[in-house]
Amino acid sequence: MTITLEALAKLCDAEIIGGNAGNPITSAADIKSAGTHQVTVLNDPKYARYLVDSKASACFMNTQSAQLEFPEGMAKLVSKNPDISFITAVNALHPQTKFARDLSKHAAIADSVQLGANIYVGAFVSIEADSSIGEGTEIHSGARIGRHVSIGKNCRIYPNVVIYDHSQIGDDVLIHAGSIIGADGFGYKQQNEKHIKVPHIGNIIIENRVEIGANTCIDRGTFGSTVIGAGTKIDNLVQIGHNNAIGENVIICGQSGISGSCIIENNAILAGSTGVADHVRIGHHAVVMARSGISGNVEPATQVWGSPAKDKKVAWRELAALAKLPELLKKVKALEEKISLLDKK
Structure with missing residues (x-):
């Protein structure tokens, strides 16, 4: 399904910054693979590095992420909740198959x-x-x-x-x-x-x-x-x-x-x-x-x-302590040997 960037932003309650509002958006993709006429989402700043060479036409993000550097021509779709906006976009661009309302003769x-x-x-x-x-x-x-x-x-x-x-x-x-x-x-x-x-x-x-x-x-x-x-x-x-x-x-x-x-x-x-x-x-x-x-x-x-x-x-403290057990056993063994020598003296 194809939706203009402007219509998609309105549907997903997002503000467009940059890009061309009339551009067609045909599908959604993850941030690593999105290409031309696709929309993606930046839901964590650590993934911003994937946008440096991205060909995506648009990207959902929050206000803070909108301050980052983005490829020229990519539209920023600024939303209060980018994940929910992106889900709305995915559902609109990739509607589920609709089956004819019918009863199979083989049922x-x-x-x-x-x-x-x-x-x-x-x-x-x-x-x-x-x-x-x-x-x-x-x-x-x-x-x-x-x-x-x-x-x-x-x-x-x-x-x-x-x-x-x-x-x-x-x-x-x-x-x-x-x-x-x-x-x-x-x-x-x-x-x-x-x-x-x-x-x-x-x-x-x-x-x-x-x-x-x-x-x-x-x-x-x-x-x-x-x-x-x-x-x-x-x-x-x-x-x-x-x-x-x-x-x-x-x-x-x-x-x-x-x-x-x-x-x-x-x-x-x-x-x-x-x-x-x-x-x-x-x-x-x-x-x-x-x-x-x-x-x-x-x-x-x-x-x-x-x-x-x-x-x-x-549980984590116990696991960390368990990891130290081999070294602790070595120390105990060394101490036992020293005590044994003292006893002999």
């Missing part, structure tokens, strides 16, 4: 399914009895929607997603390819040295504006519900166990695993490869750093790291 849709207006259902989709699909929702090829499932408005269900019976999904939800929503939790009891499966008859509730990455699995509740709060974003390859209560606007990064019956409060962040034991509470605005193991509660608005995780500063 299997039960007669009792309620279908909203302006929906798209791709080939080889299966929607089972007594489910409902909200207005403007897209369900892409190969997805399987179980019985008594409700999906809200303007959702996008990507290929080969499986949504189990009785799941409830709100509006504006994105579920990427290969994800499994509402499978049984991993629960067993032992009897006579055999594992007896605990039945899972609960469901999963996904609230509005949630995004779930590819190949992520979220288990249903044992008897109640597993809940994913509004605005939460979950990366690829995440496992969320049964009966978890995930708050609003939580970030869960890739390859993290959350055991059952945990509470993760609003705006918490779990970085990549985090492991969380069952029945743990992670407080609001807490940050769990990458590859941490959480075996106990995490206080609100704290940062923890390590396995088992502890306060970030404490």
